[in-house]
Amino acid sequence: MPRVAIAGAGPTGATLALMLAQRGIPVTLIEAARDFQRQFRGEGLMPSGLDALHQMGLDALLETVPHRPLSAWEFWLSDRRLFRADEPLGADRPCTLVSQPPLLAALVQAAQAQPGFEWMPGTAIKDLLWNDQRVTGVLLSDGRTVETDLVIGADGRASALRQRAGLTLETQPKSIDVLWFKLPAPTGYAADNRFCTVVKGGRIFSLFHGAEPDKLHLAWAVAPEEPTEQKDWGNTFAALVPPDLAEHFRRVGEAITAPMRLSVMVGRCDRWHHPGLLLLGDAAHPMSPVRAQGINLALRDAIVAANHLVPVLQRANDSTGEATTEATRKAIDRALERIQVEREPEIIQAQQLQAHEASRGEMLRRFSWLRQGLSTASPLVGPLVQQVWTQQQQPLRQGITSVRLEV
Known part of the structure; x- marks a missing residue:
């Protein structure tokens, strides 16, 4: 029966582990930290991220953790308000701030109610296990091993699994x-x-x-x-x-x-997978902080991964109770390729849109004449700027491609 190990209990790892466990897939979630109280975790859930949680059936869970909607977006230039755009900007729900530590804890608690789920907090991964150029599990820092048919690296922008597998992260020039x-x-x-x-x-x-x-x-x-x-x-x-x-x-x-x-690190792996290994979230594509895309794209990564992996893993579970066959391993690896093919276009376009918005902010910061001109003319140009800005925000808010949970 195929088993999955996920490294990293952030938004990608925790939601994907929960979805797999709910569908009868044995899964081990490994987290280096003992708890979720990191110094910084992104809080912004755009409508696309809220929709992803809704599709996972997690609306009620979200209500149990601290969260707060945004009322509006304001832009000020030299002591004058250029414009204010009120939420939800045409969406069904406003952008919402959520406290990640209790959200992640609630996700793990929900997964622990599933019979095939194993939770390993406070456990670092030292290396990958290999057999004939295929990843077959992980070596833990305490010497234990976890042997699996698929390892998923959701361990962040400094991903140890990415480095151990020799997958290359191409980073953009660092500006801020x-x-x-x-x-x-x-x-x-x-x-x-x-x-x-x-x-x-x-x-x-x-x-x-x-x-x-x-x-x-x-x-x-x-x-x-x-x-x-x-x-x-x-x-x-x-x-x-x-x-x-x-x-x-x-x-x-x-x-x-x-x-x-x-x-700030922004980049993308040319290849997100290796036989037996898949990278998701920041491990595959660290995002700029502009418009809080990281958590939202991570949740959408998890949905697409579930769509492709669950059918393959369930078929293998239904067909045999014995060791995983070579045909199943090949089917898993083909699914990894399809996940990257489906997700990569949105990631590329989102990073381009983030860079475009950041460049406009940098122009305003650098050129005082531009700031002063817009500030002085704000009563006249503000409504037009607001209209253009609101239209340009829609892809980053609603999602660039269609992502629907199908399993």
Whole structure:
């Protein structure tokens, strides 16, 4: 009976493990960390990501974890609001912030109710197991082995499995890092939770209320070589944020967390698979932070992987209780090829759209005459810019290709 091992219990690994286990596929989910409390996990669920969870039957589960809808998107240039676009921008549901740690914990708990599921937290993978140039399992850091018919690497942008398999990640030139701050939220901000992007004085940053109570998040773009020097962040931000927020930033300056530096990596593997091994999510295609595509594309990866893998694995389970046949292994490997073929076009286009939007922000940051001109003319040009921007957001919000759960 074919067995699957998944490395990494992030959104891709946890949802795919749950879907496989629910469909009678024996699956082992291996996670190096002992819990899900990492310093940073993306929170933005676009309509495409919410739809993916809906197709998985996880609407009720989402309601049990901290989440918060966005009210609108605002863009400010030099102390003037260029435009505000209210959610849901034509979709059925607004973009929603979700706290990933409790979401992942709930997904794993749901999978643990399935008889064929095995959960291995706090266990790092040291290497892959091989037999005649085929991946046949993993070697754990404590010396144990897990022998499987398929290993899925959902272990993030620094994927150890990708490196062990010799699969190459082609990265795009690095243009920014992000300093991530948290601070107390202003009174009433949660009720009108706008994702506010500010461009002023050669700086560009965004702020919004996260899923957890009373926490404002602020993402500050910096050049990769720019040092993270200690500043009076409260007054620094107060001089840049929209006028109605300036006094709040001065008042809570000492409560602003020390920034966490996120190194932005964008790229794509030319080949996502090797006989017996499949890469998904950030392991195969790390995304820019622009418009929070990482978690949404990861969930869509999991659906497409389930569509192709479940029929092959179920047929093998139904046909024999003995060792996996060579024909089944070949069928698995053909399914891996089909998964990449189906998913790759959306990934390529999403990365292109992210790069295009980032380039527009960079132009506004660099050219003061452009900022000043748009800011001065905002009452006239703002509605037109809003219309164009809203139309251009639809592919990144709704998904570029059709993804439907069919198993």
